Amino acid sequence: MLVSDLIAISVSTLSPSSAIGADLYCRVGQTDEAKLYRGADYPMKPQDLNKLKSRGVTKLFIEREGRDSYQNYLRDLAAGGGSENADNAQRSAALNEVVLDVLQGSFETNDQDNTVEAASDLGGLAASLVSREDFAAGDLFRVLNHDYATFTHSANVAMYAGMLARELGFTEEDIELVVAGGLLHDLGKLEIPDQILTKPGRLDEDEFAQIKRHPAEGFRQLARREDLTFAQLMMVYQHHERLDGGGYPVGSHDQEIHPWAKLCAVVDIYEAVTSQRPYRTPMSRSDACNLIRRESGKALDPEMVECWISIIHSTMPK
Structure with a gap:
């Protein structure tokens, strides 16, 4: 999987305990390669977000087919829904x-x-x-x-x-x-x-x-x-x-x-x-x-x- 074929999303939008409904990928080093980081149905946890932050990772990636799921997740989160931990x-x-x-x-x-x-x-x-x-x-x-x-x-x-x-x-x-x-x-x-x-x-x-x-x-x-x-x-x-x-x-x-x-x-x-x-x-x-x-x-x-x-x-x- 190549990063250039994926859509970048901001780590700051990811809420603990709330899955976005799309597979998450991360960049491999400084290359254009990406590897699977988290499956679509597995929510992030606070410690996961803290690790990403400590490594200076501000962007993860999703496949283009997952865009609508991510947008629905964002809308729900912004409107006050989603995880109570947000x-x-x-x-x-x-x-x-x-x-x-x-x-x-x-x-x-x-x-x-x-x-x-x-x-x-x-x-x-x-x-x-x-x-x-x-x-x-x-x-x-x-x-x-x-x-x-x-x-x-x-x-x-x-x-x-x-x-x-x-x-x-x-x-x-x-x-x-x-x-x-x-x-x-x-x-x-x-x-x-x-x-x-x-x-x-x-x-x-x-x-x-x-x-x-x-x-x-x-x-x-x-x-x-x-x-x-x-x-x-x-x-x-x-x-x-x-x-x-x-x-x-x-x-x-x-x-x-x-x-x-x-x-x-x-x-x-x-x-x-x-x-x-x-x-x-x-x-x-x-x-x-x-x-x-x-x-x-x-x-x-x-x-x-x-x-x-x-x-x-x-x-x-x-």
Whole structure:
């Protein structure tokens, strides 16, 4: 069996005493060869996970035929099911894997119905996790990816939006809608050529004009749908507006911007500056907090900024 023929899965998603329903393989040394590590019906034990961790093993592998079983295992774990021994960190890792996998697939097919349905489904999954009493933001922060793919950015913004909504006192039902809106907020970017989105240098005037069209383009695609709320549509349309009227696409001012769009704007900027981009290295969390605080009251809602910064500080070492 060759590693290149298998699908990599994160060890952090494996819960003690809960089998994933697929054979697990491990890499043989530094080669492309893989050997059977654990049969499909044999769950991991805490000592197994500790041994893998001590050896620095972060990835195991499954056969492609086992993908659906693994996805079902992840969904159950993220939703609060699965093993009673699973902790918040494992549930957070499971949620992140599901969101990235599903969102990447739906974005690549560019099927709007499928994407909206997936966003709604994932919104419910995320809300069930972040609304748990034992949820800790730091566990989710640790497992998020930070590359510059549109689907990765959208996934992170959605998770951040859900955490901020919870801290602001939103109901679980509204958190579900906020997360789904966050997953869709950059849908309009799928119409922008990759060479612009991933350009390593500064964008010229024409290229930036194309970028600035994505909120209106996303709104145009989604506006007639009956399965999205007005608040979600405003997350798509207004997440680049500023309180002082200097944003886009139309230069709306404070009272004209929907509260959910204001929420999305805070976490969108934070995610953008702390993730890897072709043209710059990511900011530290501390510098990113300073940046959004400087924009507080000018571009961003002050209460939401301070609430988000308090979440970030809660995840940083004391």
